[in-house]
Structure formats: C-alpha cells, structure tokens
C-alpha cells in the first residue's frame with residue numbers, strides 16, 4: 001500500500017475542527033477564543049480564562065461568580081481518594097500519582113460512560129468539568145504534604161484558585177506577588193490547540209468514556225519529557241550546567257551527541273514561543289526588585305537561551321513554554337517534580353474544553369496504518385523452528 005498520506009507524528013494533519021484556541025506558529029502568536037494571551041494575562045484571571053475556554057465567550061459577572069463559587073465549593077476530594085493515595089509509594093513521581101488519583105475519581109461517580117442524554121446535557125458536563133478543575137490542585141497539594149508524612153492541609157474557600165493552591169502546598173498565607181505570578185502561569189498553560197495531551201483527550205473522549213479516564217490519559221501524555229515533562233528537565237539541566245561560564249561547553253557537548261536541549265523546539269512555533277516571552281518577562285520583573293533567591297539559575301537560563309538560539313535558531317528551534325516556567329516556580333520555592341503537575345492543573349481547562357467540543361460532534365477516532373509486516377504464511381510448529 002502506498003504511504004503517500006502518512007505523516008510521521010501526524011505533522012500538519014488536522015485532527016478536528018476547533019474554536020478553542022489558535023496559534024500562528026510563524027509569528028509566535030496565540031489566542032484563546034480570539035483573545036491574545038498577553039491581554040488575558042494582563043486583564044483576566046485563571047478562573048475567568050477557564051470559563052472562557054469552556055463556554056466560548058467571556059462570562060457575565062453572574063456566570064463568573066457562579067463558576068468561581070463552584071470551584072471553591074468543590075475543592076475537597078472524598079476521604080476515599082486520600083485513602084487510595086496513602087497506598088502510593090512516596091518515591092513515585094507526582095505525575096504518576098496524579099494520573100492514578102484523577103482516574104480513580106471516576107469510581108466515586110455512578111456512571112462509567114456517558115449516556116446519550118448525559119452527553120447532550122450541558123449543565124451536567126459543565127458540572128463535571130468544573131469539579132475536575134477544582135480538584136486537581138487539591139490532589140497535587142495533598143500529595144506534597146502526604147509524601148513527607150504530613151496530613152493534607154484542607155482547602156480554603158476564601159482564596160482564589162492560585163492562592164488556595166499555594167496555601168495548601170505550604171500551609172502559609174501565600175505571598176500576593178507569587179499568587180499573581182502563579183495565576184498568570186496558569187493562564188499561559190491553560191490551552192494550546194491539538195498538542196499531544198489534547199489529542200489524547202480527543203481520542204479517549206471519542207469513545208464516550210468518562211471524563212476521569214479522559215483527563216487521566218491526558219495527564220499521562222503530558223508527563224513525557226518531550227511534552228509537559230520538559231519543564232522539570234529544564235531546571236535539572238540548568239542545575240547540571242551550574243555556571244554561566246559552562247554554558248557554551250555544555251551546549252557543544254549536547255550538539256555533538258545529537259541530544260535535545262530541554263525547553264527548546266516546537267512542532268508549531270518556528271520562532272520564540274510567545275508564552276516563553278511572557279514568562280521570561282515575569283522573571284525579569286521579579287529580578288528588577290533585586291531580591292531573586294535563585295538569580296544564578298535565571299542567569300544561566302538566559303545564557304542558554306542566547307547561545308542555543310544562535311545554534312538552533314536557523315533551524316526554527318527556539319525557547320518554548322517549558323523553558324522559563326520552571327525557573328519561575330523554582331524561585332517561588334516549588335519543587336521541580338511539581339512543575340508538570342502544575343501544568344496539568346492549568347491545562348485541565350483546555351482539555352475539558354476540547355472534550356466538550358469533541359462530544360458535541362463526536363465520531364470515534366480510528367485512523368489507519370501503512371502495513372509493513374509479513375504477508376500471510378503457514379504456521380510453523382514450535383518443534384520445527386530453529
């Protein structure tokens with residue numbers, strides 16, 4: 001069979017119609033439902049952006065208030081989820097924990113797959129989406145306490161989504177500057193067209209399975225180092241480089257061995273990812289106040305970006321969203337293995353918006369393949385095989 005239509009990694013192949021977000025990869029431009037990410041970071045907050053993604057339009061004050069109250073009211077997870085988490089090895093990666101814990105939420109709800117009536121019932125789907133967005137931060141923050149032998153810190157309903165997460169992570173009143181930064185990071189990570197994890201949402205959702213499987217699968221997909229897992233790798237790489245003076249030799253070694261530079265390159269952007277620009281700007285803003293705790297890491301990051309862009313820019317390989325996010329989280333005192341779970345917290349809104357879009361016009365995903373195996377032949381009994 002001819003393989004003229006085969007595109008490895010489905011590069012350039014449209015998998016769906018969508019109105020959730022749009023990327024101009026040549027210009028380095030990203031919009032959610034028509035609004036630029038820069039505008040949303042400046043004027044909005046994560047709660048509003050999540051609802052914008054889910055509903056398709058900026059909400060009225062009443063709708064936003066209702067959604068926000070819903071998020072605050074559903075932060076608690078059932079005691080049984082905590083019991084399940086108790087059996088997970090504390091040495092496991094938080095993304096593995098999150099994958100299991102989110103999938104397990106489906107067992108605490110009556111239906112295992114969506115009936116036709118449920119699929120067409122918008123308020124029912126809205127409620128499921130809102131509850132998932134509300135609970136992922138709780139699970140991540142609970143784990144941060146539980147893995148060090150502490151009791152989870154109960155969520156607070158008087159705090160915003162970002163503030164409550166930071167509070168639950170540490171048990172301390174969060175620094176308002178860090179709340180603002182995290183809120184902006186959540187906005188910037190909330191959505192990104194048909195990336196690998198969102199594609200997994202479309203495929204899993206198209207079978208009409210429950211949203212916990214859909215989001216669990218997406219979390220597993222995001223965890224990989226070629227996707228969301230790169231943010232942890234970036235900070236590990238910067239630590240490994242250690243000093244600004246070592247950047248050149250480090251990059252030369254990587255290039256010579258044909259190894260990837262973490263946080264660089266993108267299937268769609270052939271210029272700098274606009275989210276990297278905004279994240280770097282936030283780090284510069286923090287630095288301008290002169291009290292960065294980890295300025296060394298930021299200086300190394302900037303030098304890696306400068307030198308890696310000199311080497312890889314001509315190929316269209318530039319810094320992506322994962323390059324500066326970890327440096328920011330590190331500055332906020334967040335551990336490196338929580339960077340990708342924070343990405344998942346944010347992306348849950350985009351995933352669920354695509355899940356809703358898929359259900360509204362569903363057809364099961366079932367692509368084909370180019371068969372390159374053997375033609376039919378006779379079975380050979382084991383005694384006659386060499």
Ligand SMILES: CC(=O)SCCNC(=O)CCNC(=O)[C@H](O)C(C)(C)COP(=O)(O)OP(=O)(O)OC[C@H]1O[C@@H](n2cnc3c(N)ncnc32)[C@H](O)[C@@H]1OP(=O)(O)O
Nearest residue numbers: 225226227228230260261262263264265266267317320322
């Ligand atoms: C949230 C996100 O998912 S953002 C992406 C996060 N992932 C990373 O940062 C991991 C590092 N980056 C990568 O592995 C890739 O750039 C990906 C996975 C993001 C995109 O992969 P693809 O679109 O398949 O790009 P592909 O691997 O074909 O790269 C094209 C060329 O650029 C090079 N290249 C791409 N990324 C990098 C990199 N990070 N370091 C060095 N070279 C790179 C490739 O070696 C290839 O070179 P060649 O044409 O000489 O063979």
Ligand SMILES: O=C([O-])CC(=O)C(=O)O
Nearest residue numbers: 191192194195196267321
């Ligand atoms: O779009 C992609 O392929 C990966 C990405 O940047 C994201 O998911 O945010």
